[in-house]
Amino acid sequence: MVRDWPQARDEVLYVLNVTRENRPQEISAWRPDVAGVVEVFHARFTAHAYPMHVHDAWTLLIVDDGAVRYDLNRHERATPGGTVSLLPPGVPHNGSPATAHGFRKRVLYLDMTQLDAGLIGPAVDTPDLADPLLRTQVGQLHTALADPGDAFEAESRLAFIGERLRGHLRPGDAPADPPPGPGVARDLRELLDERLREGVTLAEAARLVHAHPAHLVRAFSAAYAIAPHQYVTSRRVDRARRLLLDGVPPGEAAAAVGFHDQSHLTRHFKRIAGTTPGRYARYARGARPQGLQGLQEPS
The missing domain is CATH 1.10.10.60 (Homeodomain-like)
Known part of the structure; x- marks a missing residue:
């Protein structure tokens, strides 16, 4: 059963609640009016396995229950609780439950204005990030994106998340812009x-x-x-x-x-x-x- 989906969204893509052979699935997706976010996707799967596929956007994934195993660039990976996974665009990957009861996940698809193509290689090498603060911020961003009235909060949290992701993937790089002045x-x-x-x-x-x-x-x-x-x-x-x-x-x-x-x-x-x-x-x-x-x- 789908619960606690936002009452109003900028553009609802789909909401699905099905049960097949005692295998419940809950899916919801929408496109918020927040620059840089292509799609928000929430799902609970007990048995579904994704085949190899690609996205044209960055996939920012957190798992709230259970775990997902996936292959990325011929390496087996997993998303244990507390981590943030960042799968780069254009790189094939799959996905399936890593626990008997499946998994519940929240996903953001981000366009190339948030993370540039130069970060694809580092993301392939290190897609799973153990960063509690980043994990908290991503969760808070999902909450803000659930209400069209909280777009400014969502933009602020997305700016922080993008900066933190870039810090993980290119830790030696100096900020692209000078620090702000005192005024x-x-x-x-x-x-x-x-x-x-x-x-x-x-x-x-x-x-x-x-x-x-x-x-x-x-x-x-x-x-x-x-x-x-x-x-x-x-x-x-x-x-x-x-x-x-x-x-x-x-x-x-x-x-x-x-x-x-x-x-x-x-x-x-x-x-x-x-x-x-x-x-x-x-x-x-x-x-x-x-x-x-x-x-x-x-x-």
């Missing part, structure tokens, strides 16, 4: 404030403040102790609170401050404010919780 974080903050409602892509922000996307995210996080996407979300929630206090319905407040829809506002509002926008609005209009009725403000 970059301030410039980005001003841009995010100015474009809070309509938003801005990470690529556009990097172009406007003249910094590499990954360096931009790092500089902002170092300067303000918060990631750019977290800053935007918290500012939007703050604005939504003011609108709710003014009697604006939650759905209108969500649109007014830049959230994708009301459910997008609700998810982030509850996480930050500890309650839903609707409940917050009811309290704001005078329906104070019973337990607070007798409390006096300090003099």
